[in-house]
Amino acid sequence: MNQNPQSSEGRGDDDAALSDFLASLMDYTPTIPDELVEHYLAKSGFQCPDVRLTRLVAVATQKFVAEVAGDALQHCKARQATIPKDKRDKQQKDKRLVLTMEDLSKALREYGVNLRHQEYFADSPSTGMDPATREE
Amino acid sequence: MNPMLKDSNTKATSKLPRRGKRKKKGLEVKDAQVAENPSEFSFAIAKIAVAQICRSAGFKTTKSNALETLTAVSTRYLETIVRLGASFASASNRTDSNLFDLVNGIHDLCSVEGFPGGSAIHKGDLLRSSALREIMNFVNLSDKVPFAKPIKCRDVSEVTIDSGTLTCFSNQAKTHIPRWLPHFPEQNCDQVLVKERKCGEKYWEHSFAGDENSVISQSNHMNGKEGKDTRMELPEGREKMKFKIRGEEEKHVGLGVNMLTGVCKGRKRVSWNHNKMNGCIIDNNQDEKR
Known part of the structure; x- marks a missing residue:
């Protein structure tokens, strides 16, 4: 483990906190299961018998997903707040917080992922002929 | 330990994500699909985990395409972290990755949105990196949401x-593997x-090493039917074989094998020095007799 020169440096509270954190990962149960992470570890050639590193990978991914989902939630709330009141009453039933591609693409754009979904499905020859009939 | 290895029985394993989806709290996952290959199975498990994280973030419902997209992005994120860690380890002439490789990989991925101290990541202490500290804070502050269903390990x-x-199966534990x-x-x-082996085929070396006399004994019985079985066992004394390819009728001297079905089917020029081949066989037999 301690092959880098950095390990010999830096002692104090940070190291104690880090060692406590790594020890706490033994008891921590991430949402992403260990078996899934180990599958990706094996797929990518990451070889390490330490369970704590597996959990650390799971936690890092979980943090990323949680941040993206949190940003998408903020976008969702902001989008719902911009709807005028008279229309909002009609859409009261749909005021549930729904993760949509629109919010997700906005949230992922901050993380360097450019996501675009197709604007319409050309399921009939007349689709797209009249832009006024298009919803988006 | 590997969840993908147990996916050969798709019916048994595919029940797992289906149950998880149904149990799960009103998230819109309509189709309960049967995973046909390991990647689909891993994707289904990751989808459940991502849906749980979305629910803990505050969402009540997800569109299925948005959930699948977020799952694809998150699995690629995980894979990229791991691959970066493995590449850092291999760059240091190690096969086993350690915490520093992982922190370096996390740094590379977090550099897109930036983090405190990101301008001097190669100078400072890796263990004091703020990206790692953010993960520590996330673990300490967030609620623990375990996976919906235990995954049975085959x-x-x-x-x-x-x-x-x-x-x-070997009972010896080989730690280097x-x-x-x-x-x-x-x-x-x-x-x-x-x-x-089903077709009665043998390895070339077994065909000579197993029975020394088979070459000589079968040399007189070579004909078209036996050519398939004894194709590696050439007789000792055979006449020189000639055949012409372009437009003229082919001559088969000595052997009754229809060469049109074999070597010269593609009408290509083939040279075959039988004297050398026979010489090799004789030498092999002599070596074996010694």
């Missing part, structure tokens, strides 16, 4: 490797494989 030793190879690799076949498996 024993790795039960997995058959490939068709045609025989799986042999990575865990995800299948077991080595034992040494006597080679002989078992030769016996179990």
Whole structure:
């Protein structure tokens, strides 16, 4: 483990906190299961018998997903707040917080992922002929 | 330990994500699909985990395409972290990755949105990196949401490797072999494989080493029907064989084998020095007799 020169440096509270954190990962149960992470570890050639590193990978991914989902939630709330009141009453039933591609693409754009979904499905020859009939 | 290895029985394993989806709290996952390959199975498990994280973030419902997209992005994120860690380890001439490789990989991925101290990541202490500290804060502050359903692990030793190879189980723990690799076949498996070949085919070396006299004894019985079985056992004294290819009728001297079905079917010029071939066989036999 301690092959880098950095390990010999830096002692104090940070190291104690880090060692406590790594020890706490033994008891921590991430949402992403260990078996899934180990599958990706094996797929990518990451070889390490330490369970704590597996959990650390799971936690890092979980943090990323949680941040993206949190940003998408903020976008969702902001989008719902911009709807005028008279229309909002009609859409009261749909005021549930729904993760949509629109919010997700906005949230992922901050993380360097450019996501675009197709604007319409050309399921009939007349689709797209009249832009006024298009919803988006 | 590897969840993908237990996916050979798709019916049994595919029930797992289906149950999880149904149990899960009103998230819109309409279609309960049967995973046909390991990647679909891993994707289904990751989808459940991502849906749980979305629910803990505050969403009540997700569109299925948005959930699948977020799952694809998150699995790629995980894979990229791991691959970066493995590449850092291999750049340091190590096969085992450690915490520093992982922190370096996290730094590379977090550099897109930036983090405190990101401008001097190669100068400072890796263990004091703020990206790692953010993960620590996330673990300390967020609620623990375990996975919806326990994943049953099938024993790795039960997995058959490939068709045609025989799986042999060794009780010896070989620590230098990575865990995800299948077991080595034992040494006597080679002989078992030769016996179990269906078409009666033999290895070239076994055809000579097994029976020395078979070459000589079968040399007089060479004809078209036996040509398939004894194709590696050439007779000693054979006449020189000539055949012409372009437009003229082919002559088969000595052997009754229809060469049109074999070597010169593609109308290509073939040169075959039988004297050398016979010489090799004679030499081999002489060596074996010594």
